[in-house]
Amino acid sequence: MYTHGTSRINEFGHLEIGGVDTVQLAKQYGTPLFVYDMALIKQRAKQFQDAFIDEGVPYQVAYASKAFSCLAMFQLASELGLSLDVVSGGELYTAIKANVPMGRIHFHGNNKSISELEMAVEAKIGCVVVDNFYELEQLSRICLEKETKMNVLLRITPGVEAHTHDYISTGQEDSKFGFDLESGQAAEAIERALKAEKIELLGIHSHIGSQIFETTGFVMAVEKIYQYINQWRENYQYVPKVLNLGGGFGIRYTEEDAPLPVGNYIKEMIRVVKEKSAESNMDLPEIWIEPGRSLVGDAGTTLYSIGSSKELPAIRHYLSVDGGMSDNLRPALYQAKYEAVLANRAAEQTEEVYSIAGKCCESGDMLIWDLPLPKANHEDILAVFCTGAYGYSMANNYNRIPRPAVVFVEEGDAYVVIERESYADLIRLDKPLVSVVKQ
Structure with a gap:
């Protein structure tokens, strides 16, 4: 067995x-x-955190709560020092009731409602991961009305398709998620975000898929992103302070599955971010990840x-x-x-x-x-x-x-x-x- x-x-x-x-x-x-x-959840969280600590880089490990949400799970994640990704008003409400530190909450989703965005702003969460121009416009308006600043990551699609099931591939260009790099959508989003009075553009978010068993896709995504970061620096004098590389780390369901130790994914991500930052003579960004399945x-x-x-x-x-x-x-x-x-x-x-x-x-x-x-x-x-x-x-x-x-x-x-x-x-x-x- x-x-x-x-x-x-x-x-x-x-x-x-x-x-x-x-x-x-x-x-x-x-x-x-x-x-x-519970012991396995704690062990897995520590493995992710230790991989960053060993490399001595600034980081956040956020639990992608869509994998499993309830008060107790949010409390456990918080006790383990994890940040929290939510994708709905219901998940945010649960996080609030679980007394998760608001500054450690990231709000995802491709169609956040006005009431959800208002809820996030009023709660003073850590950041909103903006998915489209409509959302950027509405969030900017809400922040102005409430005279409140909001940290933002822009979700981009790097054009990298992970080796996974078609239904759970999200990093390719043809996706309902995020701003496309190739068409110039991401650059336009950066320009608009930088001009928005109450928006603080922290950085960039990328998620290439789920149940991934190799590091190649993550490396390719980082390399692609840095090609554009160089352009953004030249055109807008903007360099991301945060680079969120998403999740998708695979687990073993059956003997056919061969996931890597979680530290392997993290160390390879850090290696290529360090390499590309040095090549571009840029400060190393804070690296965020968001494991869900691989934690629980x-x-x-x-x-x-x-x-x-x-x-x-x-x-x-x-x-x-x-x-x-x-x-x-x-x-x-x-x-x-x-x-x-x-x-x-x-x-x-x-x-x-x-x-x-x-x-x-x-x-x-x-x-x-x-x-x-x-x-x-x-x-x-x-x-x-x-x-x-x-x-x-x-x-x-x-x-x-x-x-x-x-x-x-x-x-x-x-x-x-x-x-x-x-x-x-x-x-x-x-x-x-x-x-x-x-x-």
Whole structure:
């Protein structure tokens, strides 16, 4: 069995995470259940930070909270000295309620509403990552009205396409995100930002994709950006103080994946930024990154109870679980792959190959195809690894299925950080017909 973080097989043959028996977790809190290994999150955050400290450069490591957002996760990130990326008013509201230092919050997004921008300005967050001319205009107007300055990064698309799934490639020119370099959009945005009275242009943001397993794309992006920085210095006497190189660092979902140690990405980024700054006789900018998946992805495991089965001789053997695309959309969206074990029989040898089906009323609700397992029984507990990113954050109520509970585990203790939704929660905002029909 592939193990990571604090996971192991205990003396009962059960999967254990953070010193807690997952079978007991399933009994106590029900399934589906997200289980997060706090020690692994802490370890990963330290690895990113240590890579910068070792190189002696100014930096910020910001948790990209779209991967998984809740009060407890924001509090943990803050305690670990991480900054925080938010992409909506809801994420910003959660950060405010979690008492995250406002100066450490960065607000992303390609279509921030006026009310979201006003919320960010009023909260005095650290910076807004401006994505387009409309947003730059509206933010400038709001800042003038509120007589408040706002730090800004301009998101640019460097024309570098990472080796990743088409749906999660964002660094290429044809993207809904950011100002294009080649067409001159980025230069025009810089000129406008520098002229805006209440806008403080800190620097440039670039994100080339997700689930990246090599450093070449990051190097190419930096090299491309510096070609234009030289032009901006000549034309506008502007040199970025901050260079945000985004995230996208890959994790291991299956044996097919081969991510680099996180320090390797950082050290290579720093190397090329130092090199290009020296070549251009420029001060070294502060380097920011924004890992999300690589901080929480493999720290999360989802526990399911196995229910029905269907065997088609010589074709396929289906096992159905009590969750699916309602708590993990990634297989349906990206054909994402996962590994899993029977948590209550983790030490046993595999005997059969199953395909794991979700319970939603869609033929595409399949979590894992062709998974080797011991001969499975009803009520066995299936543990699916590496579901900590974009699992709960994309969870939904399709078929009116309540969203799962979330627990953090560490050193033998379990902490419920999100309660399981009830059926009453599902209809809390509903209005009966009698209240809306004319009498």
